[in-house]
Amino acid sequence: MNKCYECGWSDTDSGFFTEEAGKMYCSLHRSLSMQELLELTHETQVERFGFCTCEEQENFPYSDCPRNGVMA
Secondary structure (H helix, E strand, O other), rough: EEOOOOOOEEOOHHHHEEEEEOOOEEEOOOOOOHHHHHHHOHHHHHHHHHHHHHHHOOOOOOOOOOOOOOOO
16 A cells, blocks of 8 residues: 555555655655646646646636636
């Protein structure tokens, strides 16, 4: 059984976990590679982190960010 150092989630499927600096992290809490950072979108950021900075409707970092009445 693997357990995430960050959130405590545990599972028997080792495919969901990555070891970093001697600690196990679930797929949600492991570090992102530079390539993964470059490939983030609004949808993937919300899926992974639960938020996107566009929610403040001031900064729209991704082309798929919803714009509530704001001109692109």
